[in-house]
């Protein structure tokens with residue numbers, strides 16, 4: 052039984068007929084890591100934002116269900132929606148430099164949710180924060196909790212964001228390219244850390260990335276997104292053995308291999324782009340017609 | 342070894358102390374004007390007209406900064422004049438800030454129709470030339486302290502609204518307000534708890550700048566006789582009166598001018614200094 056199950060989700064720029072997501076369907080079960088892959092602008096972040104209820108004002112959901120633990124979030128009143136998300140979901144954002152409030156100390160930024168949503172008292176929440184910082188291998192947590200974000204490195208901030216995401220034991224975490232803004236060595240550590248935490252807490256993880264190498268390392272299943280359309284959804288083993296969609300094959304050929312990083316890479320061929328664009332157009336025609 | 346941060350901090354020190362010191366002294370002068378003034382600021386004595394300041398040989402003892410053509414004590418009038426100046430600065434500055442910054446914050450963070458309305462309002466406002474606008478307003482409202490304050494608020498709220506809107510928009514586009522909302526905050530509480538503190542340094546700098554502007558506006562309106570209607574001394578009124586006798590009695594115009602200049606300068610410097618102090622990244 053999936054914890055998150057999206058079906059038929061369409062999102063458009065408000066007041067236009069331009070769809071940014073086209074009948075998206077995907078699901079993530081507890082303990083599963085689902086990769087969401089696609090090039091820049093494909094709509095990966097848009098899916099995460101739709102689930103978490105933080106879509107920009109300029110876009111609107113026009114159809115679909117987002118079921119969280121069997122309840123369709125889109126039918127809930129805003130306050131209830133917010134409460135459910137706060138209780139069971141968390142976000143690990145892309146850019147650790149802007150994901151922490153620069154004018155607040157780290158401590159309250161981690162403990163806010165425990166106090167506001169779970170109703171813990173400050174002292175207990177702080178104890179938990181110290182424990183969490185230990186879990187993400189941050190030395191001297193007491194000092195860090197009193198620091199401001201600008202006093203910490205990017206890697207350190209990302210660790211804090213991970214700790215903060217796991218703080219309230221969420222059932223689902225959406226990680227939006229959590230390692231893109233970091234340098235390569237730190238990237239590997241952070242990836243390992245996310246995997247470690249996810250396994251320990253048996254969290255459902257929706258992992259947004261444009262790096263298939265990363266997907267092969269931590270995901271069990273994945274969806275390939277192009278122009279807001281899921282062109283392929285499958286399990287990781289099947290995908291890397293034989294991707295079924297031409298675009299997936301091209302994407303795979305365009306990804307550096309860890310086994311042979313020097314091998315020449317082929318960019319996605321124009322013919323494939325034309326083909327997948329035609330598919331997107333066909334889906335849109337059908338949508339307009341129906 | 343100094344990095345950029347500690348240099349900013351070093352420079353913020355004396356600036357903050359000097360400007361803060363001058364403004365505190367001025368505030369005390371305004372509050373205790375009746376104790377501090379050596380003379381009644383309105384008392385005329387035609388035999389003591391145009392007495393020079395104390396270091397000039399022909400000075401009259403007890404009149405430190407001299408007297409004007411009606412024999413009124415310049416120092417006492419400056420002290421009493423600080424009352425009007427600071428009242429206008431505080432009330433008009435604060436009101437302008439509250440209205441402008443609130444509208445800017447709401448528009449910049451909430452976006453949507455709120456932003457459409459506020460932005461349109463700002464555009465319309467900016468189309469009026471401010472000086473004409475203020476004179477027109479005073480003409481309609483009639484002269485007086487309250488009219489001046491209303492005029493300043495009505496004209497200058499856009500200064501806050503524009504800047505705060507832009508800043509709130511930039512902060513809103515970052516990841517931390519989204520994270521806060523995922524953690525269960527409402528949009529309103531996100532705006533107040535997450536966004537506002539980051540816009541506050543800018544608001545503070547604008548506020549003190551606005552207080553300086555309010556002092557100038559009050560002086561200008563007094564200068565053209567559109568300010569308060571009573572005989573209460575104002576710096577602008579003194580400058581206006583001193584203008585006619587500038588060759589015979591320069592001190593009547595120069596001392597209020599210096600006071601005005603230092604006050605406006607202090608307000609703007611205080612703002613810059615406080616902004617650095619408030620900014621967590623520079624702190």
Ligand SMILES: Nc1ncnc2c1ncn2[C@@H]1O[C@H](COP(=O)(O)OP(=O)(O)OP(=O)(O)O)[C@@H](O)[C@H]1O
Pocket residue numbers: 064071089090091092093094095096097098107108109110261
């Ligand atoms: N506020 C907005 N208003 C209108 N369109 C938007 C808005 N934000 C994003 N878009 C559009 O939605 C599409 C999907 O954006 P999204 O941020 O989900 O891409 P992404 O797959 O996450 O890309 P990236 O890898 O660069 O983060 C893009 O084409 C983008 O131009």
Ligand SMILES: [Mg+2]
Pocket residue numbers: 095096097227
């Ligand atoms: Mg994205």
